[in-house]
Amino acid sequence: MIQVNPIILFHLYDRSNAAMTSEVNAVTNEIFNEVLSETEQAVRDTLRRFALDVMRPIGKELDNLTPDEAIAKDSIYWEAHKKYAELGMDQFTADDSLTPVELARINALSSEMMGWGDAGLAISLGLGAMPQNFAQLTGNADLIARCTPDRIGCWAVTEPGHGSDIVDMYGDERAERKFRGDCVARKDGDNFVISGQKSSWVSNGSFAENAGLFCTYEDDKGVQGGGAFVVPLDLPGVSRGKPTDKIGQRPLNQGEIFFDNVVIPADYMIAGPDQYDDFLHMVLTGANAGMGSLFAGLARAALEHAVDYARERVQGGKPIIEHQAVKTRLFEMFRKVEAARALNLHAVTHNAVNPIFELAVASKVTSTRTALEVATEAMSIYGGAGMTKEHPIEKLMRDASVSVIEDGENTLLGILAAARL
Ligand SMILES: Cc1cc2nc3c(=O)[nH]c(=O)nc-3n(C[C@H](O)[C@H](O)[C@H](O)COP(=O)(O)OP(=O)(O)OC[C@H]3O[C@@H](n4cnc5c(N)ncnc54)[C@H](O)[C@@H]3O)c2cc1C
Incomplete structure (x- = not known):
C-alpha cells in the first residue's frame, strides 16, 4: 500500500510548524503530500493540530502547577486524555490491512508529532495502552475486559533500591542475577500475592487503573528471577504515594505504588522467570x-x-x-x-x-x-x-x-x- 521509500520520507523536513502561513512552506507541504501515503498525511495533520491546539497549551499550563494541582479532579490534564481518546489512535493497531512496517511508520510519525507538541504529556497519553497490550498476550478474557483503552495504564518497573539494576536485564553489569527486589510476587496456589512497592518514577503512577508490573518472582523454593504481570490497581491492598515533583516533563505525572498482599489470579502473569529476560x-x-x-x-x-x-x-x-x-x-x-x-x-x-x-x-x-x-x-x-x-x-x-x-x-x-x- 505504501510505496515510498521510508528513508526518503523521514529525510524530508516537514517545516509546517515553522511558518504554517508562509507560502514557501505551503508549497513544501504539497510536495511532502506526494511522498506520504494518504493515511500518513492524515495522521501527521491530525496529530499536528492536536499538538498545537491541545498538547502545547495544556502542557504549558500543567508545567506551572504543583504535581497535586496537575492531577486534581478539575485539572485541565484530564481534558488532554479525553481529547486524545477522541482521536481514536487505537484504530490503527486494530487495522488488519496495515503491514507491521506501515503500522510502525504511523506510530513513529504520530509519536514524533506528539513529542513535538509536549513530550511529557505525550508519554502520559501513550502509556495508557501498555497494560492493554500486555493483557492481550495472556488471552485471559476477564483481564482483557478490565484493560479497555479508556482505563489509564502505567508501567511499574523501577524500585527505590533498583533502578538501573532492573533495566540491566541479563545482569551484564550486576553482580547478582536473582536479587530480591522491593516488590515481590509470591506464587500461592492458583494466585500470586504481591507485596512491596514501586518507586516514585512510575509514570501515571498516581492514578493509573492498570499496571504492567515487572517485579521479583518467588515460589516455595525462594526467588526465581523476574516476573511480569498485569495488575488492576483497584484491587484491595493497592495504595499510592505523593506525586513526584521534578524539573522537566512536569505534565507527566509520576508516583509510587504500594502493594500490601494484593492477590491476582495466576493467569494475570505475562512472563515467568524463564521468559522474563526476553520479555x-x-x-x-x-x-x-x-x-x-x-x-x-x-x-x-x-x-x-x-x-x-x-x-x-x-x-x-x-x-x-x-x-x-x-x-x-x-x-x-x-x-x-x-x-x-x-x-x-x-x-x-x-x-x-x-x-x-x-x-x-x-x-x-x-x-x-x-x-x-x-x-x-x-x-x-x-x-x-x-x-x-x-x-x-x-x-x-x-x-x-x-x-x-x-x-x-x-x-x-x-x-x-x-x-x-
Ligand atoms: C521522566 C521519567 C520517567 C520514568 N518513567 C518510568 C516509568 O514509567 N516506570 C518505571 O518503572 N520507571 C520509570 N522511570 C525510572 C527510570 O527508568 C530510572 O530512573 C532509570 O532506570 C535509572 O534508575 P535510577 O534513577 O534508579 O538511577 P540509578 O540506577 O541509581 O543510576 C544512577 C547512576 O549510576 C549509573 N549506574 C547504575 N548502575 C550502573 C552500572 N551497573 N554500571 C554503570 N553505571 C551504572 C547510571 O548510569 C546512573 O548514571 C522514569 C524516569 C524518569 C526520569
Whole structure:
C-alpha cells in the first residue's frame, strides 16, 4: 500500500510548524503530500493540530502547577486524555490491512508529532495502552475486559533500591542475577500475592487503573528471577504515594505504588522467570525506539522555535539569522535533528520485522542527546529571552534533560547495547 521509500520520507523536513502561513512552506507541504501515503498525511495533520491546539497549551499550563494541582479532579490534564481518546489512535493497531512496517511508520510519525507538541504529556497519553497490550498476550478474557483503552495504564518497573539494576536485564553489569527486589510476587496456589512497592518514577503512577508490573518472582523454593504481570490497581491492598515533583516533563505525572498482599489470579502473569529476560528485552526494545521518535520530535520543536526567533530578532542591524555564526549553529542543530529522525525510522522499521535492541538503544540515546543539545543551543540563540517563561525554550530544555535518564539512563543502556555488538 505504501510505496515510498521510508528513508526518503523521514529525510524530508516537514517545516509546517515553522511558518504554517508562509507560502514557501505551503508549497513544501504539497510536495511532502506526494511522498506520504494518504493515511500518513492524515495522521501527521491530525496529530499536528492536536499538538498545537491541545498538547502545547495544556502542557504549558500543567508545567506551572504543583504535581497535586496537575492531577486534581478539575485539572485541565484530564481534558488532554479525553481529547486524545477522541482521536481514536487505537484504530490503527486494530487495522488488519496495515503491514507491521506501515503500522510502525504511523506510530513513529504520530509519536514524533506528539513529542513535538509536549513530550511529557505525550508519554502520559501513550502509556495508557501498555497494560492493554500486555493483557492481550495472556488471552485471559476477564483481564482483557478490565484493560479497555479508556482505563489509564502505567508501567511499574523501577524500585527505590533498583533502578538501573532492573533495566540491566541479563545482569551484564550486576553482580547478582536473582536479587530480591522491593516488590515481590509470591506464587500461592492458583494466585500470586504481591507485596512491596514501586518507586516514585512510575509514570501515571498516581492514578493509573492498570499496571504492567515487572517485579521479583518467588515460589516455595525462594526467588526465581523476574516476573511480569498485569495488575488492576483497584484491587484491595493497592495504595499510592505523593506525586513526584521534578524539573522537566512536569505534565507527566509520576508516583509510587504500594502493594500490601494484593492477590491476582495466576493467569494475570505475562512472563515467568524463564521468559522474563526476553520479555523485558522485547518491551525495552519497543520503548527505546518510541523514545527515539518522541525526542526527535522535541528536538525538532526546539530547532523550529530557534529558526523563527532568529528570523525575528534584530541585532547588528539585521535579523540574527543573517549572521553567519548563527546560520552555522542552526545548521548544526538541523543536521543533528535529521540524523536523529533518520536513525529512529531505521530502528522502528527494524522493530516491525526483526527487533534489534542495540539499534533501539542507539535511537533513544541519539534522540534524547540531540533533544538536550538542540534545546540548549536554541536557548543560547534566544539570548536572555530564552531564560524566561514567556518563551517555550526553557521548558523544552528541562523536558529534554529528564529524557536522558528516562526508560534507562543513557550510559547504562549503552553498556547493555555494547554487550550485544
Ligand atoms: C521522566 C521519567 C520517567 C520514568 N518513567 C518510568 C516509568 O514509567 N516506570 C518505571 O518503572 N520507571 C520509570 N522511570 C525510572 C527510570 O527508568 C530510572 O530512573 C532509570 O532506570 C535509572 O534508575 P535510577 O534513577 O534508579 O538511577 P540509578 O540506577 O541509581 O543510576 C544512577 C547512576 O549510576 C549509573 N549506574 C547504575 N548502575 C550502573 C552500572 N551497573 N554500571 C554503570 N553505571 C551504572 C547510571 O548510569 C546512573 O548514571 C522514569 C524516569 C524518569 C526520569
